[in-house]
Amino acid sequence: MREINIGKNEENQRIDKFLRKYMAKASLSFIYKMIRKKNIKVNKKRTENHYILKEGDYIQLYLSEETIEGFIEKKEIKKIEKNFGIVYEDKNILLAEKPQGLLVHEDLKENENTLVNQVIKYLYDNKEYDPEVEKTFVPASVNRLDRNTSGIVMIGKNNETLQNLNEMIRNKEDVRKYYLTIVKGNVKDKKELKGYLIKDEKTNKVKIIDSKKQGAKEIHTIYQKIKTNGQYSLIEVEIITGRTHQIRAHLASIGHPLVGDGKYGDMKINKNFKNQFGLKHQFLHAYKIYFEQGIGNLGYLKGKSFYSNLPQKLEKIKIDLFSSSL
Structure with missing residues (x-):
């Protein structure tokens, strides 16, 4: 029998979800069966799949140590160098500055x-996270940027922060996310775009449509001009929803594709920017996070904004194109 003490980073989650993380190699059907057969209890009493864990609870696993260990997936600290910047950090949250070219999460090609x-x-190096101490919790991001998009990524350093950040993002306007980009054409007015996005899994591209259909997700994008030289415009984009390739596809759908964008952009323009500036990817930078609200342990962030400067290459392009523009 093994007993697990529930701490601050494990509370407020269903026991089945906790156990699915604790014994990652065990099937959910096995976990349900063990709960039903009372081989898994909470505080030595029968429990239900949907029981919400509280700090101070004890889970009893009436299983052999060999069985338990066989189901546990060992957490490994990757021996990799840090090449992200830090926009802001405290005991709860880290606003990391992701460089262009770095994935946020693992995929089939990069793990x-x-x-x-x-x-x-x-x-781990700063002694703020230890996989040998944490039962299931792992620091995680709550927003994602494409590999070739740079800028701010929000990281929760404890479970309470992750839960509150995710709740704020679900509320859509509690956390406001802003990007800088350069697009084709003369952008004149502030506009609000709404529509639906549907993904083609074969091409890894998305399509913008006007009406909802099966598999399509609602999208909401707001943009406004900062500067224009008539041929290109520097704009600020706010995303109310955060879908795959949302900014790139939404702006391309109205005739303002991002410069450098190999999926949705103008190939002739992309070639010119590559030759002139060495730009090999979309000009897109997540430059600002504004906390409209602050929930729970993040109440102190309410009303605060955090900024990330354009990377040097993108800043040079901006200056060259718009130094004398309105």
């Missing part, structure tokens, strides 16, 4: 050098 793995190593 080691990602922003999240770099952050985990950074927190």
Whole structure:
């Protein structure tokens, strides 16, 4: 029998979800069966799949140590160098500045050098995270940027922060996310775009449509001009929803594709920017986070804004194009 004490980073989650993380190699059907057969209890009493864990609870696993250990997936700290910046950090939250070219999460091609793995190593080195101590919790991001989009990524350093950040993001306007980009054409007015986005899994591209259909997700984008030279415009974009390729596809759908965008952009323009500036990817930078609200342990962030400067290459392009523009 093994007994697990529920701490601050494990509370407020269903027991089945906790156990699915604690014994990652066990199937959910096995966990349900063990709960039903009373081989898993809470505070030595029968429990239900949907029981919400509280700090101070004790889970009893009436299983052999060999069985339990066989189901546990060992957490590994990747030995990778830190190459992200820090916009802001405190005991709860880290606003990381992701460089262009770095994935936020692992994928089929890259399972080691990602922003999240770099952050985990950074927190481990600073003695703020220890996988040997934590039962299931792992620091995680609550927003995602494309590999070739740079800027601010929000990281929760404890479970309470992650839950509150996710709740704020679900509320859509509690946390406001702003980007800087350069697009084709003369953008004149502030506009609000709404529509639906549907993904083509074969091409990894998305399409913008006007009406809802099966598999389509609602999108909401707001943009306004900062500067224009008539041929190109520097704009600020706010995303109310955060969908895959939302900014890139939404702006391209109205005739203002991002410069450098190989998926949705103008190939002739992209070639010119590559030749003139060495730009090999979309000009898109997540430059500002504004906390409209602050929930729970993040109440102190209410009304605060955090900024990330454009990377040097993008800043040079901006100056060259708009130094004398309105």
